Amino acid sequence: MDTIPAYERDPYATTLETRVLRTGEEQGRPFAILEDTILYPEGGGQPADRGMLGGVAVVDVQKREGEIRHYLASPLAEGPASLELDWARRFDHMQQHTGQHLLTAVAQDRFGWGTTAFHLGATVCDIEVTATAMSLRDMAVLEETVASEIRAHREISARRVSPETYKLEAVRSRGLPEGHTGDIRLVQIAGVDLNTCGGTHLRHTGEIEALKLLGTEAIRGGTRLFYVAGRRARLRLDAHETRNAALRALLGAPDEDLVPALQTKLDQLQASDRRVRKLEEDLAEIQAAALAARPEGLVEAHAEGRDMAFLQKLARQVLAADPAKAVFLTAESGGQGLFLLSAGEVSALDVPTLGKAVAALLGAKGGGSGKSFQGKAPDLAARAEALAHLRASGG
Template sequence: MAFQCQRDCYMKEFTTTVVSCCPAELKREVAGKKETLKGFNVKLKDTILFPEGGGQPDDHGSIGDVSVLRVTRQGAEAVHFTSSPVEVGQEVQVKVDWERRFDHMQQHSGQHLITALAESMFGYKTTSWELGRQRSNIELDTPCMKPAEVQALEEAVNDKIRAHVPVNVQLLNVEDLTVEEVRSRGLPGDHAGPIRIINIEGIDVNTCCGTHVSNLSHLQVIKFLGTEKGKKNKTNLIFLTGNRVLKYAEKSFTTERSLVSLLKTGPDEHVEAVDKLQKSVKLLQKTNLTLLRDLAVLIAQNFKNDPERGNFFSFHKKEGDNEFMNIIANELATEETLVFLTVGEDKGPGLFLLAGPVGLVPEMGPRVLEMLQGKGAGKNGRFQGKVNSLARRPEVETFLQQHCKHHTSEEE
């Protein structure tokens, strides 16, 4: 069957009946972390919420006052995952998140238009496409696309948008001979009911289950952001359609205005200004590294020149790195002296190095890791790693001093 969302892509609200509601789980990924939600799978007599398919993500919306978190297709039925149950047999009002839906309509119809003209103009067939959250891309069966071709294609698709070309939807029976003449990537194995045809008049006829605009003018504009190398000698053409172009322009202008304020130059001079800044930063980093190395040597020499120095040395510096600590350790006679060095925030994360007598360091290293909540390893009289907190550094110093004295008394 064709759902109401496929018969009328512009419908924002719809009244229907709940057919079934049963407990279910939804596995999803949020901010890179996988989670499992407990909820309910709801089936309706019909729906205006599009289940994912044809490269298009599913709709968001609500059934009554219950939010729909996911919509999937099972054969001829759409399954709505909700966080709360819905009464079976109840007549409900279904609403679609229109901003998300219309965005998907624009990107999907834009893909059909680009695909058709890329093939007719250059013979580049579309092998796949992705409707992303911020931008979309079409995979074209060509190793590369010349800049002149990208420009010509962009001009052509926008000419068709300005021409107000109608986009029609047809439902055909599987036995209809017309189906064999339609461009198609094949039907899913569980397809049921009539075949849906999207016809961009005079440009493209294609089988598709997704939601589309009714006229190319509703796409507003298409902007190509460039190309990237794809898989197996193919090219990804990155594009924005409609409202995404407006949002991209607004974001770009906001960024440009911020850069004008920070760099104290006009937009045309931003690249040059940033290049100068990067060179200055590299020079400063190089100078800072040299100074840190010299400081490390001086710190070690100052300790060695102290007539009252003991057999324990501890030092902390907020700015520094592993090289800074290793230079100090190399300058000191760690065969006789236990050295505890740290860099980083006083009570925040950082790095540490423990160096000293071979028989003492392997014993003390794991305990230091535990106290500083860190991870590390050691060999040849050195133990070093990363820590989550340097707040207990004074405790570590006391602990090491005590064991250092104990080790010295045992040797005597």
């Protein structure tokens, strides 16, 4: 076996005839140790590759105890096996990871911002830089400079050097992994960057295709900078175009007028909400006056399509008009039933006890104390039964 794995010797290899040397199980997950592998194990901010081994899915690849474990969807026997790489996933990771190297180099050389962390996410990537703040102008300059280096089609190469040679190289690095011994792998972007890295990279910057900065957030005294590269940038643009097409149809406006058109719709909606709230207040006053005028001590009403806030407002107005009364109010809203049992200051109704009884009859969850009890029920099918219980209990 070559001491340098196939994924490092040729990151563009997609198939490999290899051998399963040993199998095992870790926390219920079967794994295989191979003679050689084209699948990259998670590390350095780059996720693990996926693929197929002897027709069985490789669901994860990790370095454990000095060996590379290929975790499998099902156990596999020892012996010769064909290994296939999920190339689309790998190439995406190569675009994002190489884009990070270039972005890091330009941020350092153009602005003096060092990179302290890198994360290759499923949809968006980010680096953490030492910039305490980053303006939109800074981002524009950074992005354009990266774009010029992508267009320059700069060659990318990797080599291993001894620790002694490493000390003589002009390496841009966040340091070696703890406990590292032996040769050190360097990845170079010609004329731009030389860095320590064990990951997989492209042949030249042109294969990055494009890199788009998405935004920033403050973190640990520095700045987290979000980006996408390569096919991810095209997919993101496609998603934006699809979304804009839907918005154009809904708002009847071209792209450049979507925001003003949406703002107009929001303003209209807010004005409508204000009118609805005023109408609800007027309705509550009318209903409250009618309920307060009834002769019985416990009055009831059902408000279709209203929320708990409306029921509470209605109850307050009834009990303010006649503190000797109690109210049982219900509503159906959002596919569920609402109920409120409330009593005025001089009402003798035992609200806590009766409230629990009503909740039980309605199959509701609720609570309260003193003079008010409210809850939510799957439906109000037992409303009449609950009202009859209240009446029989002195309400």
